[in-house]
Every structure is written in C-alpha cells, then in structure tokens.
Amino acid sequence: MSNSTTNLHRRQTLKLLGAAAASAPLLGFSASSAAVQAKTKGAEVIFSPTDPDLLNPVVHWSMKLTQQELEELAVLVDVIIPADDQSPAASSLGAPGFINEWVSAPYPQQERDLVLVRGGIVWLNAEARKRFNQSFRQLNAMQREQICDDICLESRAKPEHRYGARFFAKVRDLAATAFYTTTEGMADIGYIGNRPMQTFEGPSDEVLRMLKLKS
Amino acid sequence: MSVMQADTQEYDVIIVGSGAGGGMSAYVLTIAGLKVLMLEAGRDYDPVKETPMFNWPKDAPLRDAGTPDRPFGFYNATVDGGWQVPGEPYSQASSDPKQQFSWWRARMMGGRTNHWGRISLRNGPYDFKPYSRDGLGFDWPVSYEDIAPYYDKxxxxxxxxxxxxxxxxxxxxxxxxxxxxPPKPRAYELLAKKACNEMDIPVIPGHLAILTKRQDHKVLPKKLFPNNPLGQKVTADSMQARAACFWATHCGRGCSIKAAFQSTTVLIPPALATGNLNIISNAMVREVTLNAAGKADGVIYIDKTSRQERKVKGRAVVVAASAAETSRIFLNSRSSLFPDGIANSSGLVGKYLMDSVGGGVTGQIPALEGLPPMNEDGSSGHHLYQPWWLYKEQKAGKLNFAKGYHIEMSGGRTMPGAGVFGGLESFTDGAYGKDYKDACRRYYGTFVHFAGRGSMIPNEDSFCEIDSDRVDQWGIPILKFHWKWSDHETNMVAHMHKTFAEIIEQMGGKVTSTIHSDGSKAISNGGSIIHEIGGTIMGADRGKSVLNQYCQSWDVPNLFVTDGAPFPSKADKNPTLTIMALAWRTSDYIVEQFKQRAI
Structure with a gap:
C-alpha cells in the first residue's frame, strides 16, 4: 500500500469518526470500532460467506498476485496446457486469473497454496537464471523443457528440485481445473452432460460392444 | 417489542426441526387435523427459487471447490452449515482425530434433506434384531414386520x-x-456388475428417492390416506407439483423441479396446505419445558433475529433436531424432576451415538479408455449397488467382524469441476504439454470409486455430553463428543479395501488409492459419513433405553423423538428412509393418543 492511499484511508476514517461523533459520544470507542459502527449501522449483515446467493456468485476476496506474477504464470500454464488442434492454450481461457482467485482465497489450503505458488515463481526464475542466465519467460521452448523435465514429477525429482516439483504439480492441477471446467475444455475431453433429457438411455450398443458386454 | 402470535397460542404439537423426521411428523400430524407449530433453527429456504440448476462450476468461486464456508462446494444446498456452524461450536474429549466426532449441521428449512444422497434402503429383519442374531448391539423394540407398512407408505x-x-x-x-x-445402468456400473458377479457379489438397482416418472396422483393418495379427504387432496396436489428427473444437474444442489425428495418440496408444502401448520424459522431451541404434572408443556427457543428468548406452548412435543442436537436439547432441559436432563432417568441421553462405517478405494479401468463421448450424468446418484452378501460366511465364523456393509459406486464421465485430473501425474510419468492434454483425453471418465457403508455396533465410548464450560452464541451450552471405533468396524474397513481392490482388478483395472490392511488407518472419522444416529435410543426396557417402541419418552409421556436419535443400532443401510418410516409410525401413535385423550 502506498503512502498516498494510507493517507486517504486515514482521512476517510477521520471523516467517519466525525460523523459518529455527531450522534454518539466518542468516549469509549476506539477509532476502528466507531468507524465500523458508522459504516454498518450495528448488526447488519453485509455478506455471509456461509449463505451466499448461489444464483449470483461473487468472489468475495481481493486478488493477491501481481501483474508480473500473472504474466509469468501464463507462460508456465501454456507449457503445461499448450494450444493444439483440438483446443486453445490454458492462458487464453483464463487459467492465470483462476490461479490468482485460488491462491488469494481466505482459507487455510489456499493460503498454503499462495506461498507455494508465489515462492515457486521466484524459484523457477532463479533456476532459469542459474542455468541460462535469463528469467523463465525469456527462455526458448527447449530450455523451458529442460527445467520442467526435472520438476514434472515429485517422486522422481532430485532433492534440490523437490520444491520446484511441488510447485509445478500445484500449477498443473490448478491449470487443469481452470481449463477443463470451461466450455472449450469440457468439449476437449467429451463431457456432454448437464442438459435435460426425456429419458436416460444408458450406454449405446456400440459402447456395450466395445466393453465386451454385448456381442 | 411485539410478541409473535405463535408465542401465545397453545398448539397440539410442537415439532423441533424440519428435516426428514420433523417434516414427516408435520405432514402426518397436520393431515390428521392436529394444530402444529414447527420450529427450525435455520432460515427459510425455497428450493424452487434458490437451487442453482445447471449452473457451471466455472461460474462459481474456486470452480465450486469445497471450502470451510461451503464444505461440499459452492452450489451445495447447505445454508450456514457444514462441519462447523458460525457461532455454534462443539468440543471433543480427545485430541486424536480417530476419537472425535465430526458434526455436520445445516441451518435451513428442510435441514440436510436438501443436499443428501437420496439413498433410501430399508433395514432388513436382522437389522432390527442385531443382538438376537449375534449377541452384539441392541435389538429394536420393533421388528421388520412392524415397520414394513410404513416403509411401503x-x-x-x-x-x-x-x-x-x-x-x-x-x-x-x-x-x-x-x-x-430404476434408471438404466451406466457403462462403468455394468462393467463392475460383470466383475462382481464373477466374484459372487450381487449387484442390483440402487434405491434412491428420485422420481423417474411422475407419481400417480389419483391412486397413491387414496392408498396413503384411505379415509382422509384432506390428506388425499394435499398429497395429490403436492404430487402433481413434482416433475420426473430430467437426468441432469446434481441432486446435492437441491432440486427445483422436485424430482428428488426434499422435506421442503415433498413434506412441508402439503403440511402447510392443510392449514394446520405454522412454522417459525430462525428459532434455535434450547430446552423442552416441563409443567408441575411432569409433562412437557412447550419449548424455549432463541429467536435468532432479535436474539430474544421466547416460549411456545404445546400439548405434546416432538423433537427431531438431528440425533446429537436432540440429545443436546434433552440434556439442557433441566428441572428439579430431571436434574440430568429431561426424560433421562435412565442416564442414557446422549449415549450410543453412531455413524456409518466408511471406507473407499479408487481404481482406473483401461477398458473405459477410448470410448466415444456419452452422457453419464444419470440421476447423479448410483443406478446400481451391491448389498451386503456374506451373511453365510459370517455365520460360519469366517470373517473377523460382525454385521456388514453395502457398496456405493461412483465414477465415469462426471461433470469436470475443481480438482479434475488432480494427481494424474502418477499415471502419466509427470506428463505436461501435449502429452498431458492427450492423457486427460485418455483418462477422463475411466476412474471408478467404491465406497463401503457399514454397520456400527453401539458402544459405551461413543457419546455426547454437555460441555459445562461453554455456550454458543445463543447462550446454549454446547456438546462435547467422545468417540471410539471397535475392532469390528476397523476390520470391516480392511475387508472393504481388500474386496474393492479385488473388484477393480477383476475389472481389469488398477487401484489408484492406498490399500490398507489395517482398517484403523483407513476408517472414516466418526460423523463424517453424516449418518448420525442414537443418543435417545428406543428399547423394550425402560431402564436400558430413553424411548419406547413408539419413540415416546418412558419418563415424559407427551414427549417424542422422530429423527435418527431413537435408533438403538446402526444397520449398513442409510438411515433417512427409516427415520421417515419411524416418524410416520410415531405420528400415527400420537394421533391415536390425542383421540384417546391420553395426551
């Protein structure tokens, strides 16, 4: 947070305090509680994360990753899920934005993932510099592969690559969630449900024959 | 402050809870003409308006992943609930997770019926008389024959x-x-059936509370209420308002077309249509009150909106707040007559808490690779299942555990959501890039999960009591849980693991989860299957039970329980159908008591 925003925030708080002072004696209220009271008029519920509007979902937390981190993640998710003749690359379907939403969420699992992902981006760039004297995004495809091959499976990774492997696995799983829940991603793997039907017919004769359940 | 009308009226019956037991009680009692007040601790909830039908994971926060706020995902039909409810803590006697009870609650009209799995299995004859069969558990004071007509209805x-x-x-x-x-089986279910049949494991259509065709609203209401025109009318109207399943969108979100059963769409609307039911939501019941004659005369609740205490009066009280919550209300209802809680002369209130035994194994089935895209949504629950099959081996002493389990299958080409393809790297040698995309295409829909749901024997070490040091945000003393599995349950889970691995191998697949030969490492934590029962068990002997065979308190004759708390033993069968059948029977008995002026 820059100094100017802090000052603005302080000015707003003072203003709210002034408003509160007009109606209630200030004595006994700390600055923050008076401000909160002025803002919420008591026990009014603004948003309940355990009872949200399911038909109008909102992400109720702010994003934590920087623009630069998002750009670096975009490079990595496209190494993991590149464009091919069936579907586009992960970044073009918003995977970095989803990862940001995930690691910014105020829950223990996601808070751990934030550390893993942020630290992982730094780790990846450091590894790239160590090997090629450039950041990961500046590497060519072969150079990127050389690093990714060392961290794509934790059980096989060398001790010095193990943290990188955990980071890579996390980004791969999050990129897959981001990608395969989109319309394009579901089409890629052939999910064709979630539409109302008069009857449920079960597998076709063709499928039954492929499964050797019918001759 | 204005006093609500409900506060002054004396009702025939006050029902605490609006789920399977409370909803069924309200339905039967109001149709019989009794004036009923229902209290629900959560908010009002309308599945027709609030259910996210067809909504995609991509439109939900975190792609519908579970969080502490929304444990079964954003779209799951649970309001202000989950393993923790804000402001309503509970405590554990042990720090060992295997000796803890995880308590799922939903603070909403209809309770957990809004999201449940709809699996509706009848208890069998052995399940009502477990002690007579093998000397373990407690016999119910009713037999299968007593309950069968209520299962039918x-x-x-x-x-x-x-x-x-x-x-x-x-x-x-x-x-x-x-x-x-029953719906037609899915491809993976047919493959599993073939493998199981080769292993002499029966596979038959599952029983789920989901309409596959519209109900016959002309015939069924007359069968249910032969001499009651009001009952026929409200039931016929309610049945006409329900559509048949259209084979899409998960039942766990609730069902706005009312194909899947929920108390809020099937029990409460016809009860309200009788004109005999009032409901107060956001009413957190603290205690049942007792008059000078030693009879229940009402309940005290906290109106959550105003945070004020209120009292309502009734000539009879039915508690159906969920097994543990019902125990909590009883234990907190202290008087000079019942210093340890109402109806607790046996000292057994809160005792013999049970849950289903749970264990599961996942496998990958190569035969399912390379199939053309097909829609396997189906009913969202299983179409086929495996009932327990080793009764004879058990009788011959060949198994190292008593009772049994059934198998619930899932898998196939489900809707991709949060975590899709998680862990795939162990199959693909850490693939990324083009190889990864090819692997996702190859492996999508090829995983099958087998979940065992087994019988738990009631034991002395699994119970809840009042944690005398702590209250919740409504000023109500909270529960402390004690839990212990016996060797029967842990050995059962080891048997599940071994068997499920064999089924997967018989299907030509390979197991992808860890197989444990030590069941204590694989058994699900107490409460986590959410088949919470016991706490005010019924029995034939008033010294050894809290309730008689009509779920009527031995001590306080106008006090009844119609949730899972009366169950004296846990079958492998999921409890909801039996909760409803018992609630119907108890409600018939209450009506009879009113007719005879015994209440």
Whole structure:
C-alpha cells in the first residue's frame, strides 16, 4: 500500500469518526470500532460467506498476485496446457486469473497454496537464471523443457528440485481445473452432460460392444 | 417489542426441526387435523427459487471447490452449515482425530434433506434384531414386520426408484407396484456388475428417492390416506407439483423441479396446505419445558433475529433436531424432576451415538479408455449397488467382524469441476504439454470409486455430553463428543479395501488409492459419513433405553423423538428412509393418543 492511499484511508476514517461523533459520544470507542459502527449501522449483515446467493456468485476476496506474477504464470500454464488442434492454450481461457482467485482465497489450503505458488515463481526464475542466465519467460521452448523435465514429477525429482516439483504439480492441477471446467475444455475431453433429457438411455450398443458386454 | 402470535397460542404439537423426521411428523400430524407449530433453527429456504440448476462450476468461486464456508462446494444446498456452524461450536474429549466426532449441521428449512444422497434402503429383519442374531448391539423394540407398512407408505409418498424381486438375505424387496422404475445402468456400473458377479457379489438397482416418472396422483393418495379427504387432496396436489428427473444437474444442489425428495418440496408444502401448520424459522431451541404434572408443556427457543428468548406452548412435543442436537436439547432441559436432563432417568441421553462405517478405494479401468463421448450424468446418484452378501460366511465364523456393509459406486464421465485430473501425474510419468492434454483425453471418465457403508455396533465410548464450560452464541451450552471405533468396524474397513481392490482388478483395472490392511488407518472419522444416529435410543426396557417402541419418552409421556436419535443400532443401510418410516409410525401413535385423550 502506498503512502498516498494510507493517507486517504486515514482521512476517510477521520471523516467517519466525525460523523459518529455527531450522534454518539466518542468516549469509549476506539477509532476502528466507531468507524465500523458508522459504516454498518450495528448488526447488519453485509455478506455471509456461509449463505451466499448461489444464483449470483461473487468472489468475495481481493486478488493477491501481481501483474508480473500473472504474466509469468501464463507462460508456465501454456507449457503445461499448450494450444493444439483440438483446443486453445490454458492462458487464453483464463487459467492465470483462476490461479490468482485460488491462491488469494481466505482459507487455510489456499493460503498454503499462495506461498507455494508465489515462492515457486521466484524459484523457477532463479533456476532459469542459474542455468541460462535469463528469467523463465525469456527462455526458448527447449530450455523451458529442460527445467520442467526435472520438476514434472515429485517422486522422481532430485532433492534440490523437490520444491520446484511441488510447485509445478500445484500449477498443473490448478491449470487443469481452470481449463477443463470451461466450455472449450469440457468439449476437449467429451463431457456432454448437464442438459435435460426425456429419458436416460444408458450406454449405446456400440459402447456395450466395445466393453465386451454385448456381442 | 411485539410478541409473535405463535408465542401465545397453545398448539397440539410442537415439532423441533424440519428435516426428514420433523417434516414427516408435520405432514402426518397436520393431515390428521392436529394444530402444529414447527420450529427450525435455520432460515427459510425455497428450493424452487434458490437451487442453482445447471449452473457451471466455472461460474462459481474456486470452480465450486469445497471450502470451510461451503464444505461440499459452492452450489451445495447447505445454508450456514457444514462441519462447523458460525457461532455454534462443539468440543471433543480427545485430541486424536480417530476419537472425535465430526458434526455436520445445516441451518435451513428442510435441514440436510436438501443436499443428501437420496439413498433410501430399508433395514432388513436382522437389522432390527442385531443382538438376537449375534449377541452384539441392541435389538429394536420393533421388528421388520412392524415397520414394513410404513416403509411401503414412505416409498409411495417420497418416490423411490429401485427394483423388487431379488429375494436377497436381509435386503427387503418392496411389494410390487411401490417403487419407481430404476434408471438404466451406466457403462462403468455394468462393467463392475460383470466383475462382481464373477466374484459372487450381487449387484442390483440402487434405491434412491428420485422420481423417474411422475407419481400417480389419483391412486397413491387414496392408498396413503384411505379415509382422509384432506390428506388425499394435499398429497395429490403436492404430487402433481413434482416433475420426473430430467437426468441432469446434481441432486446435492437441491432440486427445483422436485424430482428428488426434499422435506421442503415433498413434506412441508402439503403440511402447510392443510392449514394446520405454522412454522417459525430462525428459532434455535434450547430446552423442552416441563409443567408441575411432569409433562412437557412447550419449548424455549432463541429467536435468532432479535436474539430474544421466547416460549411456545404445546400439548405434546416432538423433537427431531438431528440425533446429537436432540440429545443436546434433552440434556439442557433441566428441572428439579430431571436434574440430568429431561426424560433421562435412565442416564442414557446422549449415549450410543453412531455413524456409518466408511471406507473407499479408487481404481482406473483401461477398458473405459477410448470410448466415444456419452452422457453419464444419470440421476447423479448410483443406478446400481451391491448389498451386503456374506451373511453365510459370517455365520460360519469366517470373517473377523460382525454385521456388514453395502457398496456405493461412483465414477465415469462426471461433470469436470475443481480438482479434475488432480494427481494424474502418477499415471502419466509427470506428463505436461501435449502429452498431458492427450492423457486427460485418455483418462477422463475411466476412474471408478467404491465406497463401503457399514454397520456400527453401539458402544459405551461413543457419546455426547454437555460441555459445562461453554455456550454458543445463543447462550446454549454446547456438546462435547467422545468417540471410539471397535475392532469390528476397523476390520470391516480392511475387508472393504481388500474386496474393492479385488473388484477393480477383476475389472481389469488398477487401484489408484492406498490399500490398507489395517482398517484403523483407513476408517472414516466418526460423523463424517453424516449418518448420525442414537443418543435417545428406543428399547423394550425402560431402564436400558430413553424411548419406547413408539419413540415416546418412558419418563415424559407427551414427549417424542422422530429423527435418527431413537435408533438403538446402526444397520449398513442409510438411515433417512427409516427415520421417515419411524416418524410416520410415531405420528400415527400420537394421533391415536390425542383421540384417546391420553395426551
């Protein structure tokens, strides 16, 4: 947070305090509680994360990753899920934005993932510099592969690559969630449900024959 | 402050809770003409308006992943609930997770019926008399024959798909003409059936409370209420308001077309239509009150909106708040007559808490690779299942555990959501790039999960009591849980693991989860299957039970329980159908008591 925003925030708080002072004696209220009271008029519920509007979902937390981190993640998710003749690359379907939403969420699992992902981006760039004297995004495809091959499976990774492997696995799983829940991603793997039907017919004769359940 | 009208009126019956037991009680009692007040601790909830039908994971926060706020995902039909409810803590006697009880609650009209799995299995004859069969657990003071007519009626009312005529041991067939037609099996279910049959494991259509065709609103209401025009009318109207399943969108979100059973769409609307039911939501009940004659005369609740205490009066009280919550209300209802809690002269209130035994194994099935895209949504629950099959081996002493489990299958080409393809790297040698995309295409829909749901024997070490040091945000003393599995349950889970691995191998697949030969490492934590029962058990002996065979308190004759708390033993069968059948029977008895002026 820059100094100017802090000052603005302080000015707003003072203003709210002034408003509160007009109606209630200030004595006994700390600055923050008076401000909160002025803002919420008591026990009014603004948003309940355990009872949200399911038909109008909102992400109720702010994003934590920087623009630069998002750009670096975009490079990595496209190494993991590149464009091919069936579907586009992960970044073009918003995977970095989803990862940001995930690691910014105020829950223990996601808070751990934030550390893993942020630290992982730094780790990846450091590894790239160590090997090629450039950041990961500046590497060519072969150079990127050389690093990714060392961290794509934790059980096989060398001790010095193990943290990188955990980071890579996390980004791969999050990129897959981001990608395969989109319309394009579901089409890629052939999910064709979630539409109302008069009857449920079960597998076709063709499928039954492929499964050797019918001759 | 204005006093609500409900505060001054004396009702015939006050019902605490609006889920399977409370909803069924309200339905039967109001149709019989009794004036009923229902209290629900959560907010009002309308599945028609609030259910996210067809909504995609991509439109939900975190792609619908579970969080502490929304444990079963954003779209799951749970309001202000989960393993923790804000402001309503509970405590554990032990720091060992295996000796803890995880308590799922939902603070909403209809309770957990809004999201449940709809699996509706009848207890069999052995399940009502477990002690007589093998000396373990407690016999129920009722037999299968006593409850069977109520199973029939409940299945006709709620609509349960399944198939009859299998004639399997301790797996009752419903009489012909009662069940809804079962859906056709999915591809992976047929593959599993073939493998299981080769292993002499029976596989038959599952029983789920989902309409596969519209109910016959002309015939069924007359069967349910032969001499009651009001009952016929409200039931017929309610049945006409329900559509058949259209084979899409998950039942766990609730069902706005009312194909899947929920108390809020099937029980409460017809009860309200009788004109005999009032409901107060956001009413957190603290205690049942007692008059000078030693009878229950009402309940005290906290109105959550105003945070004020209120009292309502009734000539009878039915508690159906969920097994542990019902125990909590009883234990907190202290008086000079009942210093340890109302109806607790036996000292058994809160005792013999049970849950289903749970264990599961996942496998990958190569035969399912390379199939053309097909829609496997189906009913969202299982179409086929495996009832427990080793009764004879058990009788011959060949197994190292008592009782049994059934198998619930899932898998196939489900809707991709959060975590899709998680862990795939162990299959693909850490693939990324083009190889990864190819692997996702190859492996999508090829995983099958087998979940065992087994019988737990009631024991002295699994119970809840009041944690005397702590209250919740409504000023109500909270529960402390004690839990312990016996060797029977842990050995059962080891048997599940071994068996499920064999089924997967018989299907030509390979196991992808860890197989444990030590069941204590693999058993699900107490409460986590959310089949919470016991706490005010019924019995034939008033010294050894809290309730009689009509779920009526031995001590306080106008106090009844209609949730899972009266169950004296835990079958492998999921409890909801039995909760509803018992609630119907108890409600019939209450009506009879009113007619005889015994209440």
């Amino acid at each position: 409940t299945e006709m009312l709620v609509g349960v798909y399944g198939e009859t005529g299998h004639n399997l041991e301790n797996t009752p067939d419903s009489p012909a003409g009662i069940l809804q037609p």
